[in-house]
Amino acid sequence: MFPIMVDAADQKIAIVGGGPIALHKVENLNRFGIVPDVIAPDIHPAIWALAERGLAVVHQKPVEWADLADAFIIMLVTDNPDVNRTMAERARAQQKIVVHAEQTDLGNAQIPAVLKRGRLLISVSTSGASPSLSTHIRNRLEEEFDERYEEYVDFLFEARQYIKKHVQERPERRHWLKKAVEARYLDYPDEREHYMADLYSRYPAL
Ligand SMILES: C[C@@]1(CC(=O)O)c2cc3[nH]c(cc4nc(cc5[nH]c(cc(n2)[C@H]1CCC(=O)O)[C@@](C)(CC(=O)O)[C@@H]5CCC(=O)O)C(CC(=O)O)=C4CCC(=O)O)c(CCC(=O)O)c3CC(=O)O
Numbered sequence: 001m002f003p004i005m006v007d008a009a010d011q012k013i014a015i016v017g018g019g020p021i022a023l024h025k026v027e028n029l030n031r032f033g034i035v036p037d038v039i040a041p042d043i044h045p046a047i048w049a050l051a052e053r054g055l056a057v058v059h060q061k062p063v064e065w066a067d068l069a070d071a072f073i074i075m076l077v078t079d080n081p082d083v084n085r086t087m088a089e090r091a092r093a094q095q096k097i098v099v100h101a102e103q104t105d106l107g108n109a110q111i112p113a114v115l116k117r118g119r120l121l122i123s124v125s126t127s128g129a130s131p132s133l134s135t136h137i138r139n140r141l142e143e144e145f146d147e148r149y150e151e152y153v154d155f156l157f158e159a160r161q162y163i164k165k166h167v168q169e170r171p172e173r174r175h176w177l178k179k180a181v182e183a184r185y186l187d188y189p190d191e192r193e194h195y196m197a198d199l200y201s202r203y204p205a206l
Pocket residue numbers: 024025028099100101102103104109110111112113114124125126127128129130131132133134135
């Protein structure tokens with residue numbers, strides 16, 4: 001398994017199945033700003049509620065390949081093993097990213113447990129061995145990587161963009177980039193302002 005960050009914002013993500021597990025998948029995708037298509041004859045009431053808020057697109061019908069042909073990622077979570085298997089095989093043959101939630105070897109991707117602090121993402125997977133352990137580790141990391149990281153990582157992003165644009169010499173760049181991850185910049189927002197002020201005065205934008 002190879003971990004990778006994928007920009008799926010403008011892509012179709014299809015969830016096949018409409019039960020509690022499908023609901024969980026929709027909610028998880030929504031955390032990342034993704035509005036998935038849900039295809040199933042029986043749709044959980046909470047999925048309908050999300051669809052009314054524009055957070056899912058429901059197709060109330062048994063799945064056919066035509067529903068999936070233009071999808072980028074496909075998640076198979078029906079209670080019918082034959083449907084899950086057939087669609088997974090076809091999707092893999094078409095080079096798609098396929099999550100088979102029950103029998104992982106029928107798919108080619110798995111969903112990790114994710115801690116999200118703005119731009120910072122920490123994802124944990126056990127490659128299907130124990131989703132409970134992934135969740136447990138993620139919950140422990142939540143304490144160390146607390147809410148402060150959201151603004152802190154925004155600061156790092158801004159600083160890095162500025163440095164890439166305005167600091168030409170490599171050793172200098174490295175110096176400033178390394179300095180920004182010192183603990184005081186996480187702990188004290190004032191220190192971040194000093195850092196940026198120093199940076200702007202040393203390397204003024206032209
Ligand atoms: C392969 C995978 C599917 C995929 O890739 O989609 C998969 C499969 C299965 N999960 C099952 C059960 C549970 N899943 C959870 C929780 C999560 N499961 C997630 C991912 C994955 N689950 C992928 C592997 C990832 C990895 O290895 O780390 C998380 C991390 C991410 C997410 O889904 O969003 C999410 C945490 C969400 C969060 O909190 O953020 C809990 C715990 C709980 O609910 O607290 C339980 C009950 C306890 C237990 O079983 O451990 C069962 C058994 C069904 C049965 O027969 O009862 C199967 C099927 C099977 O293994 O047969």
